[in-house]
Amino acid sequence: MVDKYAVIGNPIAHSKSPLIHAAFAQQTGQSMSYEAILAPLDGFENTVETLRENGYKGLNVTVPFKFEALKFASAHGKVNSFAARAGASNTLIFNMDAGVIADNTDGVGLVNDITNNIKFDIRHKRVLVLGSGGAAYGILQPLVEAAPDSIVIANRTFAKAEEAANRLAEIVQASNSAILSLPKRFEELDGLQFDLIINSTSAGLTDTALPISDTIFAEGCLAYDMMYGRETPFMAQARRNGAQVADGLGMLVEQAAEAFYLWRGVHPDTKPVMDKIRALAR
Known part of the structure; x- marks a missing residue:
């Protein structure tokens, strides 16, 4: 069974996260999918709830929802120290026992x-x-x-x-x-x-x-x-x-690698992924 993940933001079409996580999954042999999802500016919580109901295992969160992600996790689970200190979350983990866990890998x-x-x-x-x-x-x-x-x-x-x-x-x-x-x-x-x-x-x-x-x-x-x-x-x-x-x-790829580790328990090799994204940007 393929585990589902996504990055959520508004705008989101420019995001390199699907490319990065697809490369991480291929490199480490993880059975997972990862997509970019556009959430309405006033619909972050509803979008997240829908994704949880549809079996998603976790999310990356980008502008402008990082503060809302922290509040959502505070109400539905727990907030780890990096997210608490930052006052914002860029990574959500959906856990059967703990609910929604907020972290910040930036x-x-x-x-x-x-x-x-x-x-x-x-x-x-x-x-x-x-x-x-x-x-x-x-x-x-x-x-x-x-x-x-x-x-x-x-x-x-x-x-x-x-x-x-x-x-x-x-x-x-x-x-x-x-x-x-x-x-x-x-x-x-x-x-x-x-x-x-x-x-x-x-x-x-x-x-x-x-x-x-x-x-x-x-x-x-x-x-x-x-x-x-x-x-x-x-x-x-x-x-x-x-x-x-x-x-x-490098920060973009490294923070993604930390989120990948939080979800999958595996540290990917970031250098080849960085080189690939850099080459595509030329």
Whole structure:
């Protein structure tokens, strides 16, 4: 019998997840199907309930439903720590005994890509996260577990940066870590330098340059844009200033691999899948 999985979002036609999970299933010999499902903006819960009734074993969740996914699991099962810390879920597991289990694999995917694929050691580094939306919240706990010396969260408005930094401080305290966590406005970054800069904003979608100084890129800096498939203004600025640059394709594949493991109990080899998706994007 073939086990059924899907990614749910709105829009969803652009999703690479069906390609990725089909490759994982073939590689590991898993009997499963995986499809992309468009849910109405006001119909997330009804769509999920219908899929559960039709025997689906789990879902990936993408924009704009990650917050709703967490609420749904809270009401119908349980929320694992990564999802709880992020305040959002990108992976749902349908369990006969526990009900709906919410998890979040975004941050683990990011850290795995940076440390395993790019071979960049986050330990004792100065980290800057640009943006304080759901994408930023999803990566905070795994970043803390990677043990940098400091994490600064910067945003256009200080209030949102402060809110995210407060969540970060809670994670730091819970982990008994000595990581320094600070909020900043973009304009307040002048005079500071960072070893790892992660752009979690959607500015690249509109080719918008962020109001950040050229001086923030320290020698040997890795500039990582969570967008993939295009050269963003952030990436171009980082290149001009001598930084190593990476896009978010590796994160996409690595977070999918973590979800695959949660569902199937098997860790797929991500490199050949990454190479395949990269080649298709050319």
